[in-house]
Amino acid sequence: MFRIGQLAKQLNVSTDTLRYYEQQGLLTACERSTSGYRLYDKHAVDRLQFIIRAKEVGFNLKDIQELLSIKIDKQHYSCEEVKALTLQKRDWIRARIAQLSIFERSLTLLANQCCGGSEPADTCSILTALEDVDGAH
């Protein structure tokens, strides 16, 4: 069991952020000390790690709360509910990956045209590179 400052330091966030996440229902201290200090266990580290990573890939806190609430918990949710939400989030992710891949290819093209490209490329920009990507279906 450790306190808020130790958890914060471990994953490089501020204690204010952790209190904010608690307020938003994302990460609650599993216990309080007699003096009222928040106490966390290693479970909390995993959960916070997840929140941080999910934020990095572009989920907002509401989405993350939803992701964390997806649980195969036969008492409370039907299989259909869990599956639908899970697949919905997966589709969102797939769409992002597809878009990112297009950007990646156009940046690669731009870099290649820059050094060693055979064309004159006096005015090549990411927009023209993107056209080339789209053009090469």
Next chain:
Amino acid sequence: MFRIGQLAKQLNVSTDTLRYYEQQGLLTACERSTSGYRLYDKHAVDRLQFIIRAKEVGFNLKDIQELLSIKIDKQHYSCEEVKALTLQKRDWIRARIAQLSIFERSLTLLANQCCGGSEPADTCSILTALEDVDGAH
């Protein structure tokens, strides 16, 4: 040449957003009518399209401005400068894709465990699914 409302409608953004982008230096009307109306050409549509897509994959407006400023323009930038910035952005994208792929796999796993999984899975959540993904190197 068309006016701000027509451009906005075409790509489903607000005219306020377009004025905001102009203020931020992302998309300037190439001309003004005698009465001061902003006038755009089809070039602007491409540029706005790019801005919207880049936003969708998680770039902020400052990043997008930087992306749009990457141009193989031999008058103003050295090849090295262009290439460095381009590859830096590409690395950012690759890191996002890698992270998203992990999420994708864990969601797939979660969906599979839900319907048809052989384990009891009374308490399977995305966190345990993620562990399984990490575990299977």
Next chain:
DNA sequence: ATAAACCTTGGAGTTAACTCCAAGGTCAAT
């Protein structure tokens, strides 16, 4: 036993990216 380094709550302030509003000018159609 007291200073330094923690923690608590409540509330105000910040930043990015819009979004809305007021007061007024422009243009096409009736």
Next chain:
DNA sequence: ATTGACCTTGGAGTTAACTCCAAGGTTTAT
């Protein structure tokens, strides 16, 4: 020539996600 749908600027308001601050209680080290 006037109505309605456009456009202008400047500035205020909103939302998400923090970030900071004040006033005070707790723990640890000297």
